Amino acid sequence: MCTWRSSIDGVRRAALRLAVLALGTAAGLAATDEPTARAAFQVDFPYPTSDKPQSKLWHADGVWWALLPRSSGPSLWERTAAGWREHAGVTEKLRGVPGRGDVWSDGDGATVVTVADRMLAIIRLRRGGAGGPWDADVRARLAAPVSDVIETATIARDGDGRWWVAAPISGRVFVWTSPDAKAWTAPEQLAGGLHVDDLCLVTPLPGGVAVIWSDQKGDAVRLRFHRTGGAISGWEKPVTIARGGGTADDHLDAAFAADGTVWLATKNSVDGPGRPQLVLRVRDPQGTWRNYDYAPLGDAEAPSRPTVIATATPGDVRLGHVVYGSGPAQRDRIVFGRADPMRAEILVDARTVIAPDDPTARVNDITGPKAAFPATGPWIVLASDAQGRVYEADLNAGAWK
Numbered sequence: 001m002c003t004w005r006s007s008i009d010g011v012r013r014a015a016l017r018l019a020v021l022a023l024g025t026a027a028g029l030a031a032t033d034e035p036t037a038r039a040a041f042q043v044d045f046p047y048p049t050s051d052k053p054q055s056k057l058w059h060a061d062g063v064w065w066a067l068l069p070r071s072s073g074p075s076l077w078e079r080t081a082a083g084w085r086e087h088a089g090v091t092e093k094l095r096g097v098p099g100r101g102d103v104w105s106d107g108d109g110a111t112v113v114t115v116a117d118r119m120l121a122i123i124r125l126r127r128g129g130a131g132g133p134w135d136a137d138v139r140a141r142l143a144a145p146v147s148d149v150i151e152t153a154t155i156a157r158d159g160d161g162r163w164w165v166a167a168p169i170s171g172r173v174f175v176w177t178s179p180d181a182k183a184w185t186a187p188e189q190l191a192g193g194l195h196v197d198d199l200c201l202v203t204p205l206p207g208g209v210a211v212i213w214s215d216q217k218g219d220a221v222r223l224r225f226h227r228t229g230g231a232i233s234g235w236e237k238p239v240t241i242a243r244g245g246g247t248a249d250d251h252l253d254a255a256f257a258a259d260g261t262v263w264l265a266t267k268n269s270v271d272g273p274g275r276p277q278l279v280l281r282v283r284d285p286q287g288t289w290r291n292y293d294y295a296p297l298g299d300a301e302a303p304s305r306p307t308v309i310a311t312a313t314p315g316d317v318r319l320g321h322v323v324y325g326s327g328p329a330q331r332d333r334i335v336f337g338r339a340d341p342m343r344a345e346i347l348v349d350a351r352t353v354i355a356p357d358d359p360t361a362r363v364n365d366i367t368g369p370k371a372a373f374p375a376t377g378p379w380i381v382l383a384s385d386a387q388g389r390v391y392e393a394d395l396n397a398g399a400w401k
Contacts, residue, residue, distance in 0.1 A: 045069045046387070051365070057367050059373075064078075097138055100114060106157075109124060121140070152168070156204055156370075171196050172192045174187040188232075194214075201213075207228055211235075218243070223239045224237070247291075248266075258314045278306045280292045280339060302326075306320070307368060309395075310372040310373070319346075331361075332361070336393070373395070377396070379396035380392055
C-alpha cells in the first residue's frame with residue numbers, strides 16, 4: 001500500500017529536500033496563515049482517502065457519501081447536518097472484503113472496485129429509495145494475472161453500460177470488462193515494460209473509454225482508446241499524450257466534463273527548485289491534447305498528488321494538490337484553485353482549504369467525486385492522515401462561490 005511519500009524513493013527524497021532548502025525563496029507556494037481544521041471523523045485505517053487515482057466520494061439524493069476502508073473492510077459514510085454518520089449495517093455486511101475502493105455512482109446506487117494485494121472485488125451498493133436503507137453485495141472477485149501486488153484500480157462505464165476496470169500490476173497495465181458487473185472477462189494486457197511504480201486509470205472519453213498510464217522508463221504519458229460497441233479486445237493503438245523533459249511520474253487523476261473535454265492532472269519527475277512539478281493535460285472533444293505546467297517547487301514546500309474535478313459548467317474546473325512542508329513551520333496542507341489554461345499561472349485563486357490543527361499530521365490523498373460537482377450545494381473534497389483522521393473542505397462555500 002502507498003505511503004504519503006511512496007512515489008519518491010530514498011535517493012530522490014533526499015535530493016528533493018536539499019533542493020527545497022537551497023532555493024531560499026518561495027516560488028508561489030508560501031506558507032499558509034489560514035485557519036487550521038479539525039478532522040470531520042476518523043476510521044481505524046491509515047490514510048483512508050488513498051489510493052491515487054481512486055475516487056471514494058459521490059453525491060446522490062442531495063447528499064454526499066463516502067466509501068472508506070476500515071481494518072474490517074469498506075465502510076459507508078453519509079454527510080448529514082450533524083456531521084458524517086457511518087452506516088454500520090453496510091460496514092458489517094462487507095466485513096472481510098478489501099476496503100480500498102474506487103466508486104462509480106449512478107441513478108440507483110454505486111458500483112465499486114476494491115483492492116487487495118492480489119485480488120479485486122466488485123461491490124454493488126443499492127439504496128431503497130431516497131432516505132431508505134442501503135444494501136451491499138459482492139458481485140465478483142477478480143484475481144491478479146501475475147503474482148505481484150496490485151497497488152490500485154479504477155472503474156468506469158461506457159455509453160452502452162459496459163463496465164471497465166483497469167489496474168497496474170508489476171509494470172503492466174491490465175483491463176477487465178463486464179456487461180453487468182457480475183460476469184467479467186479474463187484480464188487483457190494493454191501495456192508492458194513499465195516501471196513497477198507506474199499507475200493507470202480508466203476514464204470515459206467521447207464515444208468510449210480510455211486507459212491512461214504513466215511510463216517513467218519511456219518518459220511519457222500514454223493512452224489507449226476503446227470505442228463503445230466495439231469488440232471487447234478492440235483497443236486502438238497507443239497514443240502518446242506527452243513525452244520527454246521528465247514529464248512522467250506515477251500521479252494521475254482525470255475529470256470528464258459535460259462538453260466532452262477530458263482534464264488530466266499529473267505530476268512530472270523534474271523535481272527542480274523553482275520548476276513546475278505538476279502538469280494539467282487537456283483533451284478537447286476533437287481529440288487534441290495540450291499540456292500546461294504549474295505549481296513550482298518552493299523553498300520549503302513541495303506540491304504533489306494533483307487532482308482535478310469538473311463542475312456543472314464545463315469550463316469551470318477545480319484543480320487541487322497536496323503541499324508537503326519541510327518542517328513544523330511549513331506543515332502539509334491541501335490547496336485548491338480554478339484551472340484556467342489561458343493564464344500564465346493556470347492555477348487561479350489558489351488557497352489552502354485543509355490545514356490540520358494537529359501540527360504533526362501529514363495530511364494527504366485528496367479524494368473527490370468522479371462526476372461533476374452538482375450545480376448547487378456544497379462541493380466536498382476529503383483528505384486524511386496516518387491516524388485515519390478524515391478532513392473535509394467545501395469548495396463552494398463563502399469566498400469560493
